[in-house]
Every structure is written in structure tokens, then in C-alpha cells.
Ligand SMILES: Nc1ncnc2c1ncn2[C@@H]1O[C@H](COP(=O)(O)OP(=O)(O)OP(=O)(O)O)[C@@H](O)[C@H]1O
């Protein structure tokens with residue numbers, strides 16, 4: 001059973017230094033920052049539902065608010081902060097690296113900021129990736145390009161070796177920018193640090209274009225990514241409606257969660273069918289994809305299908321393969337769907353013009369749009385405040401316009417996914433707000 005203790009954000013210890021920001025935030029409540037250490041943001045969705053049900057709200061989890069603290073754990077004069085980006089690319093990675101560096105330099109006066117190259121591999125000396133010294137000059141305009149100046153990687157690394165490296169370089173806080181796998185890795189590092197009784201903090205900034213990390217609101221770069229995917233859907237629509245019996249088939253990323261497919265389809269309303277991992281579908285049968293598509297094409301002359309890469313795995317032979325991080329390599333549902341459509345039209349003697357579009361890596365290699373850039377910068381600032389305050393084993397997120405600290409164990413206990421029934425509140429309640437052991 002989840003206990004209240006499990007839901008608390010961990011700290012390295014009591015604050016022992018005055019924050020350089022203290023004078024302007026101390027005791028003051030601003031729009032974003034609630035500086036009182038024990039002021040907690042109630043988990044709004046859950047609370048609303050509980051209030052409707054007349055249940056007592058005190059029994060339920062709350063998240064600590066993000067923002068600057070009047071007193072901090074690390075001494076800015078000597079603090080050394082490490083930054084690492086892991087997993088797949090996502091728009092905004094460079095914005096985050098830039099904002100972390102600038103926040104440390106300009107607001108805290110921290111001048112020891114090190115970027116580890118190529119993901120967790122950069123923390124393993126024998127692999128030979130020299131760290132990069134991050135300075136305001138170096139990061140000045142990196143936000144104009146997609147990708148990550150630090151590089152990234154998949155693949156397991158030994159947390160003991162990583163902690164040895166942090167100790168060797170006298171790193172006080174490690175900021176991990178990565179997805180659910182990276183946060184599993186971050187938690188392992190925290191455990192290793194705790195076993196050794198060290199005062200090194202680990203703070204995560206969740207990154208996933210799939211938007212599949214729970215409790216954080218929306219992941220940075222997701223909006224940029226689905227806007228790119230929406231362009232492919234528009235193109236598919238234009239192609240399809242310009243041909244006789246035109247069908248546009250657009251495959252987008254989304255291993256376990258169909259958010260990119262859903263949001264890009266909703267962005268321009270050009271899609272007739274959206275197939276996502278969360279909803280199994282039939283290919284044959286009266287209400288299966290083929291009959292439904294035939295009806296749609298007959299009535300409207302064309303149709304567009306948006307397909308998340310993880311959809312319809314029940315129709316695909318499992319590959320039995322996985323990537324370096326252990327993520328399973330999915331079967332090729334797009335080819336199955338495409339061939340089934342072509343066979344069906346041929347068997348019925350109907351003409352078909354099928355165009356297959358796969359925006360693929362194009363949606364995640366682009367720079368963040370303006371809105372995501374701002375979001376990245378603010379998440380990065382909140383992460384720096386948390387790191388300087390000695391927080392550890394937590395990620396930053398935004399709930400209902402407030403930045404919060406979410407314990408890593410909570411974000412790795414399950415994946416965020418599309419709720420086909422639209423019953424977000426109930427899924428939130430069932431998945432996280434279990435009865436608490438208050439003893
Ligand atoms: N269960 C785990 N325990 C420890 N480390 C892990 C675990 N899962 C993944 N990692 C490590 O985290 C790093 C990134 O993981 P992964 O490749 O799964 O990407 P991710 O962070 O999930 O991002 P994306 O959303 O792009 O897939 C890799 O170095 C991987 O070895």
C-alpha cells in the first residue's frame with residue numbers, strides 16, 4: 001500500500017545556507033512560488049473528485065510546490081551541478097540545458113556546471129566521453145536548434161560506477177533530463193547515493209514526446225511534436241481528397257501512449273480514424289477498420305487514418321527484440337494495415353490511391369516552439385531551485401498552472417496513457433490516490 005511517507009519529496013537534509021534569492025522571495029507568495037517549506041499543493045484533480053464525493057481531502061496525496069526557497073542546502077560558492085540528457089530526442093532539450101545553466105549562473109552564482117555527454121554513458125569513465133563545461137557563453141543560442149548539445153543514449157549503466165564518478169568530480173546535484181527509463185535510472189542512482197550516505201541530490205526534468213509520464217501535466221516538447229505531426233495529417237488529407245478513392249495513412253510515434261496521434265488528429269480535424277495503443281481494434285468484420293473505411297470512402301470520396309506505432313499490436317507478431325534500454329521493438333502495424341487496405345480494395349474491385357506518410361523522427365528533432373521554449377525554461381528554473389534546496393529523488397512538473405515537485409517513485413510506478421472513456425479523474429484516483437496508511 002502507498003504510504004504518506006512514499007509520497008513525500010526527499011531532501012538531503014535541513015537547509016543550511018541563505019539563498020541568494022531569499023531576499024526577494026522570503027515570506028512572499030507570488031503567482032508561482034509558495035516559499036513556505038511545508039506549504040503543499042493539493043492534488044487538484046483528486047481533490048475535486050473527492051470533494052464531489054464528500055470524502056475528506058486530508059487523506060490524499062499532495063505535491064510540494066516548486067520555486068525558490070529562502071534557505072537552501074548547497075552553498076552556491078562551491079556547488080557543482082551535473083546535467084545529463086538520456087533516451088530519445090524531444091523538442092526543447094537544448095532550451096532546458098540552456099535555462100538550467102543560466103539559472104545557476106545568473107540567479108545563484110553557481111559557476112561549476114558540467115554537462116555529461118551521451119546520456120548515462122557519459123558518467124562512465126571507461127567509455128571515454130569527456131564532460132563539457134557549461135557556461136552562459138556556450139549555451140547562449142543553443143535553443144535555436146533541435147536535439148541536445150550533450151548528446152543522448154539508451155542502454156544500461158551501473159549506478160555504482162555513476163556514483164563513483166559523481167564523487168570523483170565532487171558533483172553536488174545531478175539534473176537528469178529524460179523519460180521514464182531515465183527516471184528509473186535516476187532512482188537507482190539515488191538509492192546508491194543513499195546507501196553510501198552521500199549528500200548528492202538527483203532532480204529529474206521529465207522528457208518524453210509520447211507524453212506518457214504521469215503526474216507532471218504535459219511533458220515539454222510534446223506540443224511542438226504533435227504540431228509537426230499535424231502537418232503530416234494535413235498533407236495526407238490534401239493527397240487523399242485530390243485522388244479517386246484516396247486514403248491517407250499517417251504513422252506517428254507513440255509506443256505505449258496515443259497522445260501524439262490523438263492531439264495531432266484533433267489539431268486539424270482531418271483524420272477519420274485514429275488508432276492508438278490504448279484501444280484495440282478489429283481489422284475485419286462489420287465494424288472493423290476495413291468495412292468502416294470502405295463506407296467512409298464511399299460516402300466522402302476519401303479518408304485519413306492516423307496510426308500510433310504501438311496501436312494494434314494484437315495483429316502483429318511480436319518481434320521478441322528490444323532496444324539497448326530494454327524497450328521492446330514493436331511489430332510493424334503500419335504494413336499490416338496498409339496491405340489489408342490494398343487487398344480489400346483490390347478484392348472489391350474498387351480503385352484506391354493510398355498514400356503512406358511517416359513523419360517519424362521529424363517531429364522530435366525540431367526546435368521547441370515559442371510556447372514550449374517558455375515551458376522548458378520554467379521547468380528548468382524550478383528544477384534548479386529544487387536542486388539548490390537539497391531536494392532529491394524527484395522530478396518537476398506542472399499541475400493546474402503550478403509547478404510542483406513529484407517524487408520519482410510516483411512517476412515510475414505506472415505510465416500515463418490516453419483514457420479512452422475520457423474519465424481522467426477516475427483513472428487519476430484509482431492509479432495514485434490509494435488509501436493511505438497514515439500511521
Ligand atoms: N529500469 C531501469 N533501471 C535503470 N536504468 C534504466 C531503466 N530503464 C532505463 N534505464 C536507463 O535510462 C536511460 C534512458 O532510458 P530509455 O532509453 O528507456 O529512455 P527514456 O528515458 O525512457 O526516454 P524515451 O521516452 O525517449 O524512451 C538508459 O541509459 C537506460 O539504460
Ligand SMILES: O=P(O)(O)OC[C@H]1O[C@](O)(CO)[C@@H](O)[C@@H]1O
Pocket residue numbers: 088089179208209210253254255309323364
Ligand atoms: O528510435 P529511437 O531513438 O530508439 O526512439 C524511438 C522511440 O522513442 C520515442 O520517440 C520516445 O520514447 C518513441 O515514440 C519511439 O518509439
